[in-house]
Amino acid sequence: MRRKIVAGNWKMNKNVIDAQQLMIQLLSYKNNHATNCEVWIAPPSLYLMMAKDIFEKDEIGVFSQDMSEHESGAYTGEISADMLESIDATGSLIGHSERRQYHGETDSHCNRKVKLALDKGLIPIYCNGETLEQRKAGQHLEVVKNQTEVALFTLSAEEIKKVVIAYEPVWAIGTGETATPEQAQEIHAHIRSIIAAKYGQEVADEVSILYGGSVKPDNAKEIFSQPDIDGGLIGGAALKLEDFSKIIEAFN
Numbered sequence: 001m002r003r004k005i006v007a008g009n010w011k012m013n014k015n016v017i018d019a020q021q022l023m024i025q026l027l028s029y030k031n032n033h034a035t036n037c038e039v040w041i042a043p044p045s046l047y048l049m050m051a052k053d054i055f056e057k058d059e060i061g062v063f064s065q066d067m068s069e070h071e072s073g074a075y076t077g078e079i080s081a082d083m084l085e086s087i088d089a090t091g092s093l094i095g096h097s098e099r100r101q102y103h104g105e106t107d108s109h110c111n112r113k114v115k116l117a118l119d120k121g122l123i124p125i126y127c128n129g130e131t132l133e134q135r136k137a138g139q140h141l142e143v144v145k146n147q148t149e150v151a152l153f154t155l156s157a158e159e160i161k162k163v164v165i166a167y168e169p170v171w172a173i174g175t176g177e178t179a180t181p182e183q184a185q186e187i188h189a190h191i192r193s194i195i196a197a198k199y200g201q202e203v204a205d206e207v208s209i210l211y212g213g214s215v216k217p218d219n220a221k222e223i224f225s226q227p228d229i230d231g232g233l234i235g236g237a238a239l240k241l242e243d244f245s246k247i248i249e250a251f252n
């Protein structure tokens with residue numbers, strides 16, 4: 001049975017007071033509601049230890065928004081897999097489109113980061129997705145296939161089963177232009193099929209693939225009902241409990 005997951009990517013939002021408040025609200029919500037999915041958050045890295053203190057019984061998974069491709073050393077501003085393991089973080093987002101767009105991240109970088117995360121027992125959430133230009137040119141299937149192969153296909157079968165993939169079409173992120181359930185399902189099934197071609201269907205059926213890109217309370221249920229969609233990676237709607245909890249309840 002694949003993990004069903006709703007993960008919130010807070011991006012660069014909230015001061016420490018507002019972050020603490022939302023985490024405490026989330027804890028209270030989780031402790032008082034039965035949820036049919038795992039709930040994870042990726043707050044700014046400054047708040048990771050606070051999150052681990054608040055979610056001391058691991059009620060909610062705690063992820064960084066990025067991590068270094070290096071083990072340690074002179075890489076100012078970066079965070080290593082070893083540091084994340086040392087604070088008992090759950091894992092890290094890897095390859096988010098905003099890291100690719102603003103920091104030149106490639107799938108080769110992602111390949112190294114995913115391996116480092118797995119070697120430290122962290123869950124990598126590997127993000128991929130095509131741009132609007134690529135979709136308009138009909139290149140989206142090839143682009144996502146290539147991204148997935150470069151980033152993940154040096155892994156063993158046992159390793160890739162531990163990876164969570166987040167398909168986030170760049171044209172849907174922060175735009176309110178959500179992919180239709182059918183558009184998302186097409187790519188999710190495509191990703192699963194290329195994993196099956198290399199590792200076998202049994203392995204592919206164990207990989208959780210999340211959708212991200214303008215998931216909101218009013219569209220989450222239909223998106224999550226698709227056979228190859230195992231949950232969502234949520235941006236803007238993760239910043240308020242009222243919206244994030246309604247997306248979690250889309251699995252009820």
Ligand SMILES: O=C(CO)COP(=O)(O)O
Binds near residue numbers: 096
């Ligand atoms: O980038 C995203 C999650 O990582 C999606 O952001 P939005 O939900 O704000 O479109």
